[in-house]
Amino acid sequence: MSITSKTPVSLGPLSPKRQMLQAVLKAFNANKTSWIGLVIFLVIALMAIFAPWVTGQDPLEQDILARLKPPTEAHLLGTDYFGRDIYSRIIYGARLSLLIGLTSTALAMVIGSAIGMIAGWYGGRIDTLVMQVMDILLAFPSLILGLIIVAMLGPSILNIVIAIALTSIPPFARIARAPTIALKEREFIDACRALGYSDARILIIHILPNILPEILVMGSLWLANAIRTEASLAFIGLGVKPPAPTWGSMIREGFENILDSAWLVIAPGGAILIVIFALNLLGDGLRDAIDPKLKDEA
Amino acid sequence: MTAFLIRRLGFAVITLFAVLTLVFVLVRIVPGDPAQVILGDQASREAIEALRERLGLNLPLYHQYVVFVWGALGGDWGTSMMTGRPVIQEVLNVLPWTLELTFLSLIIGVVIGVPLGVAAAVRRNRFTDYAARIGSLLGLSFPPFVSALLLLLAFSIGLHWFPVISAKSGSLSAWVESITLPAINLGLITAAYITRVTRSAMLEVLQEDYVRTARAKGVPWTVVVWRHALRNALIPVITIIGLYLGILIGNSVLTEIVFSRPGLGKLIVGALNQRDYTMLQGMMVIYTLVVVVVNLATDLTYGFVDPRVKFK
Numbered sequence: 279m280s281i282t283s284k285t286p287v288s289l290g291p292l293s294p295k296r297q298m299l300q301a302v303l304k305a306f307n308a309n310k311t312s313w314i315g316l317v318i319f320l321v322i323a324l325m326a327i328f329a330p331w332v333t334g335q336d337p338l339e340q341d342i343l344a345r346l347k348p349p350t351e352a353h354l355l356g357t358d359y360f361g362r363d364i365y366s367r368i369i370y371g372a373r374l375s376l377l378i379g380l381t382s383t384a385l386a387m388v389i390g391s392a393i394g395m396i397a398g399w400y401g402g403r404i405d406t407l408v409m410q411v412m413d414i415l416l417a418f419p420s421l422i423l424g425l426i427i428v429a430m431l432g433p434s435i436l437n438i439v440i441a442i443a444l445t446s447i448p449p450f451a452r453i454a455r456a457p458t459i460a461l462k463e464r465e466f467i468d469a470c471r472a473l474g475y476s477d478a479r480i481l482i483i484h485i486l487p488n489i490l491p492e493i494l495v496m497g498s499l500w501l502a503n504a505i506r507t508e509a510s511l512a513f514i515g516l517g518v519k520p521p522a523p524t525w526g527s528m529i530r531e532g533f534e535n536i537l538d539s540a541w542l543v544i545a546p547g548g549a550i551l552i553v554i555f556a557l558n559l560l561g562d563g564l565r566d567a568i569d570p571k572l573k574d575e576a
Numbered sequence: 577m578t579a580f581l582i583r584r585l586g587f588a589v590i591t592l593f594a595v596l597t598l599v600f601v602l603v604r605i606v607p608g609d610p611a612q613v614i615l616g617d618q619a620s621r622e623a624i625e626a627l628r629e630r631l632g633l634n635l636p637l638y639h640q641y642v643v644f645v646w647g648a649l650g651g652d653w654g655t656s657m658m659t660g661r662p663v664i665q666e667v668l669n670v671l672p673w674t675l676e677l678t679f680l681s682l683i684i685g686v687v688i689g690v691p692l693g694v695a696a697a698v699r700r701n702r703f704t705d706y707a708a709r710i711g712s713l714l715g716l717s718f719p720p721f722v723s724a725l726l727l728l729l730a731f732s733i734g735l736h737w738f739p740v741i742s743a744k745s746g747s748l749s750a751w752v753e754s755i756t757l758p759a760i761n762l763g764l765i766t767a768a769y770i771t772r773v774t775r776s777a778m779l780e781v782l783q784e785d786y787v788r789t790a791r792a793k794g795v796p797w798t799v800v801v802w803r804h805a806l807r808n809a810l811i812p813v814i815t816i817i818g819l820y821l822g823i824l825i826g827n828s829v830l831t832e833i834v835f836s837r838p839g840l841g842k843l844i845v846g847a848l849n850q851r852d853y854t855m856l857q858g859m860m861v862i863y864t865l866v867v868v869v870v871n872l873a874t875d876l877t878y879g880f881v882d883p884r885v886k887f888k
Contacts, residue, residue, distance in 0.1 A: 421829060
């Protein structure tokens with residue numbers, strides 16, 4: 279590839295680990311917005327993990343005397359209908375949103391990539407059949423599918439994770455399939471076959487590392503989508519059961535008092551927006567950096 | 577051409593069958609007896625048995641399946657468990673509301689998104705490009721119900737330009753008042769998607785040899801961009817609009833809820849809350865029909881945009 283000829287030759291051979299690290303750094307530096315997205319996301323993740331230290335207030339503690347209070351020094355973002363502190367509810371709510379988002383995306387990533395790699399590796403009928411099933415799943419409105427699954431199975435954290443994961447499998451299958459097809463014709467894979475390696479070993483040890491960057495970039499973009507879907511389900515009323523705070527259910531509750539207490543929806547809405555925007559900045563910048571089609575442009 | 581059409585139609589039929597089966601299975605694995613749910617805890621055994629018989633729930637599963645598929649194909653989707661009216665009638669009642677909203681927002685999305693995407697690609701890595709990219713990324717990041725709530729807060733509750741709850745449309749001005757904010761909300765999010773796809777498709781096409789050739793023989797730049805390049809960039813754009821339909825449907829559900837607008841969104845949420853299974857079945861069927869038909873239409877559109885496509 280011409281890109282390698284342009285980069286300055288490094289002194290001495292690098293260990294594979296250092297090479298990976300350098301590739302990652304280069305991808306990040308190609309698009310500075312990735313850094314911004316990563317930093318914002320990490321700050322929010324840390325705030326969620328260390329929630330008790332970030333906010334002194336209990337997200338579930340009700341204070342009937344301080345109901346629907348606009349933002350003050352005591353309550354940075356005001357209080358809700360039950361007098362609960364909205365700031366601490368948002369911080370604790372981040373835990374659930376990120377937990378559901380991360381687990382469902384990880385699940386979709388593993389299953390989707392496996393499906394895509396298997397379809398690409400074996401080709402033929404299996405490939406056609408699997409990808410048509412994926413196309414059907416992709417074409418179907420994911421929110422509606424998620425909505426029906428959660429409504430049928432009941433709104434528990436596990437069921438919400440399953441519903442979101444199921445709707446995000448097809449994109450991972452697609453992104454894993456194409457490079458697998460390209461890679462299986464390469465010489466080093468022929469060599470693996472000649473050595474008598476099993477299909478599973480070739481796929482996991484020799485093909486997976488080569489397509490991992492694309493899958494991970496896709497993962498950051500679909501994490502944003504998973505968080506948005508979780509919030510949408512909660513807004514419709516299919517979220518984790520109250521009183522546990524989630525951003526979507528906070529907006530749902532706030533919607534009832536929107537006429538005189540706008541901060542009830544603005545604060546959690548802003549939180550969702552910031553997280554999703556940060557993840558999109560991150561994933562978008564990285565995708566630009568690794569997209570071979572646009573790489574060589576002046 | 578004919579072979580292509582037959583294959584696509586065959587695929588559409590298979591899809592429809594697959595989804596119908598999925599719907600049938602999903603609805604049956606729900607815990608709880610629908611008849612019991614409808615009649616409540618106080619109902620007598622006889623009443624429940626009678627209702628089960630009327631709903632066809634006492635038949636063997638395979639029989640229920642045949643009845644369900646046969647009925648669905650013939651346009652008979654059963655009667656709503658809650659209102660007692662035919663499901664198809666309930667759906668057709670609100671369908672125009674959803675369709676007008678979706679079409680309007682698609683138009684807004686194309687009118688804003690395509691020129692913006694072209695401008696961003698042509699001025700790559702300059703201010704226009706950065707503004708369009710950050711703007712569209714922001715648009716993509718908004719959950720539709722959050723942006724809808726912000727619009728509602730600003731223009732209905734703050735400025736009083738629009739009613740908070742969309743009234744039944746009688747006059748033209750009432751119709752405009754009720755559809756403006758929902759259409760802007762969905763339209764802007766759609767525009768964000770279309771801007772990004774148009775930009776990346778144009779970036780690819782602008783590198784092609786024929787673009788350089790056209791430039792070299794003295795064709796004005798605007799003609800090269802808008803006539804030669806854009807036309808070739810439209811294929812991926814149309815593909816994405818077709819794929820985007822699923823997202824658009826989900827977004828319209830959320831938008832309809834925020835603006836208290838009648839439509840498929842309110843219907844499906846109501847059916848979910850009341851465990852109206854026949855209604856849910858019907859809605860899944862109509863969503864599938866819409867998706868299948870639009871995908872078919874998307875494929876056929878290629879031929880009109882790009883005469884080279886021979887429908888292989």
